[in-house]
Amino acid sequence: MSFDPLNHDLLRGLDQRRAVLGGAWVERSLANANTFTADFQNFITRYAWHDIWDRPGLPRKTRRTIVLAITIALGRWEEYELHVRAALLGDADSRLTPDELKEVLMQSAIYAGVPAANTAFAHAAAILREVGPQIGYTLEPASPLDAVHPGVGRAGRTDSLPALHYSVRAPRNGKRPRHTVVLSHALGCDLTMWDGLANLLAADCRVIAYDHRGHGSSDAPAGPYAMADLADDAARMLRDLDTGPVVWIGLSMGGMVGQELALRHPSLVGALVLAHTTSGYPDAARDVWQQRIATVRERGIEAIADAVMGRYFHDAFRAAHPATVARFRQRLVTTDAQGYIGCCAAVGGIDTTARLGQVAAPTLVLAGELDQGTPVDMARTLAAGIPSAQLQVLAGASHLGAVEQPDAFAAAVTAFVGML
Numbered sequence: 479m480s481f482d483p484l485n486h487d488l489l490r491g492l493d494q495r496r497a498v499l500g501g502a503w504v505e506r507s508l509a510n511a512n513t514f515t516a517d518f519q520n521f522i523t524r525y526a527w528h529d530i531w532d533r534p535g536l537p538r539k540t541r542r543t544i545v546l547a548i549t550i551a552l553g554r555w556e557e558y559e560l561h562v563r564a565a566l567l568g569d570a571d572s573r574l575t576p577d578e579l580k581e582v583l584m585q586s587a588i589y590a591g592v593p594a595a596n597t598a599f600a601h602a603a604a605i606l607r608e609v610g611p612q613i614g615y616t617l618e619p620a621s622p623l624d625a626v627h628p629g630v631g632r633a634g635r636t637d638s639l640p641a642l643h644y645s646v647r648a649p650r651n652g653k654r655p656r657h658t659v660v661l662s663h664a665l666g667c668d669l670t671m672w673d674g675l676a677n678l679l680a681a682d683c684r685v686i687a688y689d690h691r692g693h694g695s696s697d698a699p700a701g702p703y704a705m706a707d708l709a710d711d712a713a714r715m716l717r718d719l720d721t722g723p724v725v726w727i728g729l730s731m732g733g734m735v736g737q738e739l740a741l742r743h744p745s746l747v748g749a750l751v752l753a754h755t756t757s758g759y760p761d762a763a764r765d766v767w768q769q770r771i772a773t774v775r776e777r778g779i780e781a782i783a784d785a786v787m788g789r790y791f792h793d794a795f796r797a798a799h800p801a802t803v804a805r806f807r808q809r810l811v812t813t814d815a816q817g818y819i820g821c822c823a824a825v826g827g828i829d830t831t832a833r834l835g836q837v838a839a840p841t842l843v844l845a846g847e848l849d850q851g852t853p854v855d856m857a858r859t860l861a862a863g864i865p866s867a868q869l870q871v872l873a874g875a876s877h878l879g880a881v882e883q884p885d886a887f888a889a890a891v892t893a894f895v896g897m898l
């Protein structure tokens with residue numbers, strides 16, 4: 479067997495170390511080695527940089543994150559600073575943005591303790607001041623009083639009445655929003671039904687979610703309401719928030735409000751996603767809405783809750799996701815009964831079919847293959863009536879398709895929004 483004079487592990491380790499920490503730092507460290515430290519440098523290059531960092535099982539970015547968290551937890555500030563700098567300046571695939579670094583530090587505050595995170599923030603801020611110009615980042619003054627959870631957004635209420643509770647997520651990329659998107663929930667739900675989609679869209683859009691009157695934390699005035707009232711509510715909120723034309727994404731009742739908003743306030747609607755919704759019910763179904771109102775009035779929302787869950791989610795979903803169903807059921811039965819009844823009247827009375835031709839906004843109509851509340855035929859009527867509408871049917875979805883099939887729903891919405 480021939481003897482290979484090269485120590486491949488050492489050379490591989492050096493390559494990896496250069497890739498993670500930068501060539502200049504590694505050359506300096508090699509040049510500074512001496513009779514006392516050279517063995518140790520050789521050892522860590524092979525064992526840390528080759529044996530561990532060269533393992534393909536985790537992406538380099540994940541390994542960077544692990545090192546940051548551990549050095550914070552151990553208070554190894556020299557090593558931490560080295561890796562913060564390297565993480566911010568690293569290659570495009572493995573570098574951390576300042577916002578991602580912030581998230582690592584926030585999480586470390588919980589797992590390693592606030593004093594450790596305090597020091598970690600101070601060191602990282604000093605490094606950001608230094609490398610900011612290289613990575614296009616400027617530390618600006620900002621008040622902790624203005625800080626909001628980025629996964630929830632800034633909550634607010636309209637000054638005008640009935641007061642509507644809403645949340646606004648700013649685009650996470652810090653740039654001008656690509657669009658302002660409004661998420662409008664179904665009957666008996668609230669704005670939290672949109673959390674997943676809202677956070678996805680907030681990558682580059684301003685995202686507003688709100689509670690309809692009679693729902694969530696919005697006011698519940700005495701009913702009955704008409705769909706025009708709910709659309710005028712939305713218009714009022716959008717004017718308060720100075721949105722200009724929005725991409726309206728509404729599911730079921732939220733889609734009905736979207737239609738009426740586009741008809742009554744066309745300048746506020748740039749595009750529409752009408753999901754699991756209808757432009758009108760046949761007479762028999764209108765009677766069913768009147769029966770539902772009577773039942774809730776006499777016996778409360780609890781009396782209809784199981785039937786509603788049966789329409790919102792199909793059997794297999796209910797069996798596989800009992801906690802999700804329980805959460806939506808709890809939301810439904812804790813909805814203000816007067817507000818719920820008021821909205822049932824608006825939903826039962828929806829009647830836009832004859833006016834759909836006036837909807838000018840580009841529209842995506844989404845239907846659930848298994849939806850019994852608003853069957854696919856109702857979606858076909860919408861798509862046929864709205865001049866620039868396209869129809870997409872989500873296979874295997876029932877009424878709350880956005881909850882049953884969040885990925886398919888999000889894919890359809892993001893593809894549509896991406897084309898606007």
Ligand SMILES: O=C(O)CC1=CCC(=O)O1
Binds near residue numbers: 729877
């Ligand atoms: O409550 C239902 O059964 C279905 C429904 C109609 C309007 C809405 O938002 O959900």
